[in-house]
Amino acid sequence: MTSSLAAQSPVIVWFRRDLRLRDQAALSAAASAGPVIPVYVLDDECAKHRRMGGASRWWLHHSLEALDAALRKKGSRLILRRGRCEEVLAQLARETGASAVHALHHYEPWWRNAQKAVGKALTLHLHHGNYLAPPGSVTTGTGGAYKIFTPFWRALNERMPPAEPLRRPHTLAAPERWPESDALGDWKLLPAKPDWAGGMRDFWEPGEEGAAGRLAAFVEAAARYEGQRNLPAIEGTSFLSPHLHFGEISPAQVWHAVADAGGSVATFLSEIGWRDYAQNVILQFPDYGATSAKEGFDDFPWRSGAQAEADLVAWQQGRTGYPIVDAGMRQLWHTGWMHNRVRMIAASFLVKHLLIDWRRGEQWFWDTLVDADYGSNAVNWQWSAGSGVDANMFVRIMAPLSQSEKFDAARYIREWVPELADLPSGEIHDPAPMIRPRAYPARLIEHRAGRERALGAWERFKGEG
Known part of the structure; x- marks a missing residue:
């Protein structure tokens, strides 16, 4: 078999955001068609302003290594090239x-x-496998696209379970001669001066094996997901989002x-469905x-101007004076991830x-999240802002x-806002000025003033509309 191939x-x-060997339909199809040349192309020109942010590039480096x-265990290797995909391929x-x-x-x-450009230059075979169902395939009774999550999820769930995952190819036939490859280190995906990725190295294991480990750890807790997912001090979530984003594990x-x-x-499975929903939204609204x-x-x-910019920086750095907000923003900076609640x-x-x-x-999360997914990030921010097709x-x-x-975020705050760690649980959520440490x-x-300002802006917006 191998010699004939x-x-x-x-x-x-x-390869792009599908950096795995198991349940990889493109790899499986190629393995049965002839010698395989696995390729990853770093194409910042195609993405333009949507080139990967710093945290994602850190993850990409380690995922490509994995x-x-x-x-190589299958007798193959990954070829790295940089440039426009259609030209490089x-x-x-x-x-x-x-x-x-x-x-x-x-x-x-x-x-x-x-994909259109590559398809014009070469024979391109596209396969499905990054979502529970191909985006655009779950439609209303009249054939239209869903804009609201609940009916979308109901229709998608009726098509579940997904097909059984494909096995890894046993071996991969090599070409007679391997083409030259860039050295991964030359891409400079890792931060150097300063090296801000220490917390991410401690917390994450990028790659297919790391994804499998996260999934194995979560299986035991999956039945308790509803009761624990909103508690930031408890590891009740799966931590699978960056592994799913980079395709180190498939949703199937x-x-x-x-x-x-x-x-x-079932609540957790609906969160996997939300990921599909987000892709259907960007398919309709690129x-x-x-x-x-x-x-x-x-x-x-x-708001705009110098004070708004200063407030934005304070939010980015976790210096808002609200412990739960600051804990989240500091967790994001340290680990490249933040609890969903x-x-x-x-x-x-x-x-x-x-x-x-x-x-x-959205732009800050794009640069700092290791799971910075275009569809999910945009849909979630527009949900929070009230500007989306299905929004709060x-x-x-x-x-x-x-x-x-x-x-019950007290322990979470103590971990990420250590200057408040000595406060009792009854005070740490809302430290009064007389007990607030000078370092905080x-x-x-204030909450009431912020709320009133927001509602006033809303009334002006409606009046002008």
């Missing part, structure tokens, strides 16, 4: 005599453009591993990360208490002090 023209597997090591095809390219479908607007693998856990696992979905919302009277609180605070355009927050109402303003107490900042704005 070796005599055939090689085929290219174009993928190359896994491929066409050049590789000329160098190697490759007859076709296999890849998984991607739905971000820049990847859709790249996750589904089949936890679906029979019982308890409240500019969702930059343009408010609700008509006229881009004219909302957001705290993400909502921090996003609401920026958009409503500080009246800063949701796009500024703007006038629903989260109260960070009561949210902190309600979700005063509030940027």
Whole structure:
């Protein structure tokens, strides 16, 4: 079998956000078609302003290392090239005599453009496998696209479970001669001066094995998901989001591993469904990360000027004077990740208490999250701002002090805001000025004043509309 494949023209597997060997339909198809040349192309030109942020680039470096090591165990290797995808892949095809390219479908607007360009230059075979169902395939009774999550999830859930995950190829036939590859270190994906990634190194293990380890640890807790997912001090979430984003594990693998856990696992599965929903939204609205979905919302009277910019920096650095917000923003800076409940609180605070355009927050998360997914990030920020096709109402303003107490965030605050660690639980959520340590900042704005300012801006917006 291997010798007969070796005599055939090689085929290219174009890796992007699908950095795994198991349940990788493009790799499986290529492995049965001839010698395989696995390729990752770092294409910042295609993505333009949506090039990966610093945290994502750190993750990518380590994930590519892990993928190359896994491929070498199969008698293969990962070829690294940099440039525009269509040009790089066409050049590789000329160098190697490759007859076709296999890849998984991607739905971000820049990847859709790249797929069209590659398809014009080469024979491109696109496969599914990054979502529970191909985005765009779950439609209403009249064939339209869903805009609201609940009916979308109901329709998607009726098609579950997904197909059983594909096995890893046993071996991969190598081409007669390997093309040259860039050295991963030359891409300078890792921070150097300063090296701000120490916390991420301690917390994460990028790669397919790291993803499998996270999933195995979560299976035991999946049945208790509903009761624990909103408690930031408890590790009740799966921590799978960056592994899913980079495709180190497929959603089908996750589904089949936890679906029979019982308890409240259905709530967790709906979160996997939300990931599919976000891709369906950006398929309908490719500019969702930059343009408010609700008509006229881009004219909302957001604050601007020097004070607004100073408030934005304070929010980014975790110096707002609200312990739950500051804990989340510091966790984000240290680990590249933030607890989901705290993400909502921090996003609401920026958009409503500080009246800063949701796009500024979306851009910050894009640069600092290791799970910075275009669809999910944009959909979640527009949900918080009230500007999305399926969104929270703007006038629903989260109260960070009561949210902190309600979700028992005292231990979480002690971990990430150590200057408050000595305060008793009854005071740590809302440290009064007379007991607030001097090292901890005063509030940027009091809750009542922030709420009134936000509602006043809303009334002006409606009046002008």
